[in-house]
Amino acid sequence: MSAAVRPAPDGPASAQAAWRSALHHLALLRAFSRQGLQVRLAYRSEFWMHLLNTIVKMAAIATVWRVLYHQSPGAFPIGRRQMVTYAILAALSSEVLTWWEGPHFYLGMRIRLGTLVGDLLRPISLPYQLFAIRLGESLALLATITAPALLIGGLVFGLAPPAGGYLAGGAAFAASLCLSFVVLHCLNFLAGTVVILTTSMEGVATAWHGVMTILSGWLVPLWFYPGWLRAVADALPFRTVFFTPLSIYVGFTHGSGVAWALAEQLGWTAVLMVAVAGAWRGVRRRLVIQGG
Amino acid sequence: MSLIDVQDLTKTFKVRQHSAGTGTGAVLRRLLRPGWELREAVSHVSFTLDEGEIVGYLGPNGAGKSTTIKCLCGILVPTSGSVRVAGLDPFRQRVALAGRLGAVFGQKTTLWWDVPVAETYQLLREIYEVPQPRYQETLALLTETLGLGEFLHLPVRQLSLGQRVRADLGAAFLHRPRLLLLDEPTIGLDVAVKARLRQFVKQMRDLTGVTVLLTTHDLRDIELLCDRLIIIDHGRLLFEGSIEETIARYAPDSTILVELAAPVNGPLSVPGAREVARDDPDGLKLRIRFRRAELPVTEVTAYLMRHYPVRDFRLQEPQVEDILRQLYQQRTSVP
Numbered sequence: 001m002s003a004a005v006r007p008a009p010d011g012p013a014s015a016q017a018a019w020r021s022a023l024h025h026l027a028l029l030r031a032f033s034r035q036g037l038q039v040r041l042a043y044r045s046e047f048w049m050h051l052l053n054t055i056v057k058m059a060a061i062a063t064v065w066r067v068l069y070h071q072s073p074g075a076f077p078i079g080r081r082q083m084v085t086y087a088i089l090a091a092l093s094s095e096v097l098t099w100w101e102g103p104h105f106y107l108g109m110r111i112r113l114g115t116l117v118g119d120l121l122r123p124i125s126l127p128y129q130l131f132a133i134r135l136g137e138s139l140a141l142l143a144t145i146t147a148p149a150l151l152i153g154g155l156v157f158g159l160a161p162p163a164g165g166y167l168a169g170g171a172a173f174a175a176s177l178c179l180s181f182v183v184l185h186c187l188n189f190l191a192g193t194v195v196i197l198t199t200s201m202e203g204v205a206t207a208w209h210g211v212m213t214i215l216s217g218w219l220v221p222l223w224f225y226p227g228w229l230r231a232v233a234d235a236l237p238f239r240t241v242f243f244t245p246l247s248i249y250v251g252f253t254h255g256s257g258v259a260w261a262l263a264e265q266l267g268w269t270a271v272l273m274v275a276v277a278g279a280w281r282g283v284r285r286r287l288v289i290q291g292g
Numbered sequence: 293m294s295l296i297d298v299q300d301l302t303k304t305f306k307v308r309q310h311s312a313g314t315g316t317g318a319v320l321r322r323l324l325r326p327g328w329e330l331r332e333a334v335s336h337v338s339f340t341l342d343e344g345e346i347v348g349y350l351g352p353n354g355a356g357k358s359t360t361i362k363c364l365c366g367i368l369v370p371t372s373g374s375v376r377v378a379g380l381d382p383f384r385q386r387v388a389l390a391g392r393l394g395a396v397f398g399q400k401t402t403l404w405w406d407v408p409v410a411e412t413y414q415l416l417r418e419i420y421e422v423p424q425p426r427y428q429e430t431l432a433l434l435t436e437t438l439g440l441g442e443f444l445h446l447p448v449r450q451l452s453l454g455q456r457v458r459a460d461l462g463a464a465f466l467h468r469p470r471l472l473l474l475d476e477p478t479i480g481l482d483v484a485v486k487a488r489l490r491q492f493v494k495q496m497r498d499l500t501g502v503t504v505l506l507t508t509h510d511l512r513d514i515e516l517l518c519d520r521l522i523i524i525d526h527g528r529l530l531f532e533g534s535i536e537e538t539i540a541r542y543a544p545d546s547t548i549l550v551e552l553a554a555p556v557n558g559p560l561s562v563p564g565a566r567e568v569a570r571d572d573p574d575g576l577k578l579r580i581r582f583r584r585a586e587l588p589v590t591e592v593t594a595y596l597m598r599h600y601p602v603r604d605f606r607l608q609e610p611q612v613e614d615i616l617r618q619l620y621q622q623r624t625s626v627p
Contacts, residue, residue, distance in 0.1 A: 024421060031418035035407060042406035042447065118402030120367045122419055123390035284383075285369045288305055289362055 028124075029132055036136025040144065047144065054149045058091040061219075062157050077223055082250040085160040088153040089246055090218045092146045096138050097181060099212055099241065100205075102188030103130045108201030114290040127276050130192075131185050138181065163251025164258070172258050176245035179265040184241045186272035193283045199290070217243025223252065237268040295471060295503045296341035296364065300373035303334040303359050303527075333359040335527035336373070343470075346497055346504040348518035352620040356527040357507040358397075361473050364505070365395055378470060391420055394464030398476035401460055403448045409459045410444045413466060420467035427466065434462040437492050454485035461489065465496060472496070474506035478513055490516050511613050523619060530619060535612060542618060543610030544585060548592060550578040553601040562595055 041047055065087040069080045076083055107130075110116040119126055153159065162169030188208075195204045213219055214229075215238035222233050222243050233239050244261050247253040253261050306328050334356040341347055351357050362368040363375055366382030366389055375382055380389045395402075404412050417427045435441050438458045443451055451459060457477060464472060474493070478486045490513065496502055508514065514521065514535070521538055523530040531538060545566060555575035560568045562580050564587045571577035578600075582592055589607060596602055 024418075027418050031415045035404065035411060035415050038407040038411050039404065113400070115400050115402075117362065117365075117367055117395075117397060117400065120386070121365060121390060121393075121395050121402060123387050124419060125387060286306075287368060288307075289358075289367065 029135060032132035033136035033139050036133065036138070037140040037144075040137055040140040051145050051148065054092070054095050054145050055152055057095075058088055058149055058153050059156070061091050062087040062153065066157070075224075078250050078252055079160070081158060081160040082163075082252075084157050086221060086246050086250045088150070088157060088159065089249060090242060092150055092153070093177060093180070093242065093245070094218045095149070096142050096146050097184050097241070098138070098141065099184055099188065099216075099218075100209060102134060102185065102192075103127075104188045104191035104195050104204060104208060105201070106130060106133075107189075107192035108195045108205070111196055111199055111290065112201065116287075117289055125280075127189050127280055130189065131182075134185055135181070160250065162249050163254060169249070169251075172262065173245055173249040176248050176262055176265060179262070179269055180241045180245050182269050183237055183265065183272060186269070186276045187237065187241070189276050190272070190279055193279045196283050197286065199288075212238060212241075215239060216241045217246065221247070221252075237272060240265045240268050294340040295343050295378055296339075296505065297376040298340070298360075298364075298373070299338050299375075301334055301337045301360065301363060301370050301375055302332065302372045303356075303363060303368060304330050304332050304371045307331050332527050334363070334524075337524060337527070337529045338373075339522050339529065339532055341503055341505060343503055344497060344501045346493065346506070346517050346519050348514045348521045349505055349507045349524070350514070350521055350616065351507075351524040351530075355525045357524065358475055359527075360524075361395070361475050361505070361507065364471075364473060365393065366390070391467060392469055393471040393473060394467070394469035395473040396457070396460045396464045396475065396477050398457060398474075398479040401448060401456055403456070403459060403463060405449050406447050408445050408447050409440070409451075409462075412448075413444075413463065416463055416466050422467050426468075430466055430468060431462075434465060437488075437495060438462050439488065454481050457481060457489070458485070461492065465502075468500060468502075470502060472502050472504045474504065474508075476507055476509070478508060478510050486510065486512070493517060511611070511616075514612055523616075525620065538615060539610055539612070540585070542615040544583055545581050546584045546589065546610070547608040548580045548582075548589070548596070549606045549608060550580065550596060550600070550602055551604040552576050552578065553603040556600060562592060565592065 062084050065083050066080070069076055069083050073080065078086070107116070110119065119129060122129060124132075150159075162173050164172065191204055191208050195201050198204065215233045215236055217233070217239050218241075222230055222239055225233060233243075244253070244265055248258055248261060307330075308322075308328060337356070337360065349357055349360065359368065363370050364377055364382055366377075366384075366386035369383045377389055378392050382389050403409065404415075413431065416422075417424075422430070435444070438461060440458060440462055443455045443459070448456060448459065461477065472493070478489055481489070493504055493506075494517065497504060504517075506513065506517070518535065520532070520534050522532045523538075531541065533541070549571065552575075557575070560570070560578065562568050562582075565580050565582045567579070567581040569579050571579045580592060580596070593605065596605065
């Protein structure tokens with residue numbers, strides 16, 4: 001993005017400029033990560049409550065699935081340990097991605113108080129800037145909240161290793177989760193543009209909460225859905241946020257299916273990035289800054 | 293070449309109609325069928341700013357000042373007219389322009405609320421790609437002139453208003469912008485902080501040649517800082533010129549208040565004066581109003597000394613305040 005500011009030189013000079021630009025973006029992401037850590041650890045009590053909340057949520061979801069599995073093991077396409085692992089990883093990745101307070105939430109707050117001005121003064125595109133902030137906060141959460149919670153979850157409930165082995169399976173899961181992050185960011189940003197247009201966050205946030213809970217697979221794996229609902233979920237990008245990486249991890253998606261799932265996520269990522277750029281371009285023209 | 297070139301700028305907002313009655317019925321009706329109306333916040337405004345100028349952009353509350361500034365930053369798109377800043381179209385080239393401008397909105401901070409000021413400055417350094425040595429140099433300068441040292445390590449939420457605005461000003465200047473847009477920077481600040489801010493702005497202009505456009509309701513800001521004034525109201529340009537020109541145009545008269553040793557009977561007259569009147573029932577105080585440009589003060593006072601038993605007199609020069617009050621109250625456009 002900053003490369004676009006400078007005139008594009010030719011030959012080796014342009015390669016050098018690209019390299020410099022890449023370095024700049026890395027430095028930027030590092031700086032935003034530090035900032036994210038600062039934001040997330042600003043209040044000590046908030047941190048401890050968040051950690052406690054995460055552990056309780058994880059334990060509750062895992063317990064529910066363990067009990068359900070015990071009652072009718074035949075209803076599950078994967079093993080008991082895998083199912084509990086799905087539940088734990090769903091609860092924890094949901095915490096890392098904090099899907100309920102992404103860019104739509106941020107934009108909602110900024111629009112309400114008229115402080116979006118501050119973000120728009122910076123020489124970075126707004127979607128990218130929010131991405132960097134989000135990434136910083138997510139990395140901070142991964143290190144401070146999820147890692148300890150995962151340790152506890154593993155000790156108490158026991159975790160299944162990634163299907164397909166630690167190296168290949170683990171890498172596929174990690175790659176898929178990274179794509180999840182980008183897909184979620186784009187979806188959240190699109191919801192944010194609706195918040196900007198309607199200047200009302202509550203309505204959008206409520207709808208958003210429902211859609212994500214039903215269609216992303218973080219609470220209930222999609223294989224339990226009736227055919228028509230499954231068809232709806234399959235046609236939409238939401239399930240690639242949680243269901244895709246989690247079903248890769250537990251082995252529900254396996255073999256060549258993994259590559260397909262990743263390709264599909266990649267496809268959605270590309271489509272949504274274009275959509276975000278277009279939506280933001282459209283919304284910028286209608287921007288109103290409230291409160292003078 | 294001018295740094296800012298605004299031609300015929302108009303910005304209209306589509307706002308929800310709130311005039312369509314009150315009460316539950318009206319609220320429910322609006323829920324189903326919201327009424328919209330267009331409001332012109334800025335209307336056909338033109339002005340230019342040269343490099344290194346400090347210009348006051350004045351007008352009563354709601355005149356369209358902040359909207360203009362947001363158009364200059366590229367945050368809002370003009371409805372019509374053209375805006376060029378440093379040769380760029382702010383809305384289309386916002387990212388490119390952002391590196392060349394800094395802005396402070398006195399009522400809203402652009403800093404991260406929960407993060408120490410120093411951390412945010414570090415982030416800004418990365419965002420604006422300021423090389424480390426230059427950053428250190430600028431930070432040292434800012435720390436000294438704005439007195440940032442005492443609170444750089446504190447999160448913004450713990451700062452007083454004066455500290456916060458100083459931190460915001462520092463943030464706006466870290467990348468050495470060519471243009472500084474200040475939207476009511478001194479609002480709510482105490483005398484000492486205001487003085488410090490003014491000194492800072494002047495100093496940075498002299499040191500770096502930065503161009504400054506500021507909106508304010510503080511008369512001292514205007515008198516001490518501004519080379520030139522641009523006055524708008526109802527989104528329209530009322531006047532543009534130096535403080536002297538503004539005064540000459542809107543308050544061409546001066547007044548002399550005279551105290552007499554003994555009452556004077558009969559008609560009063562001072563040749564060339566526009567008004568001579570008794571100011572109290574005893575006839576011991578006189579008020580003489582005259583056109584400064586046509587009649588020198590010395591001539592008036594000399595005549596008074598010769599023809600009246602003058603004990604004391606006082607010259608009343610018009611103040612920027614009087615002019616603004618007059619302008620804002622009349623709210624009429626100048627032909």
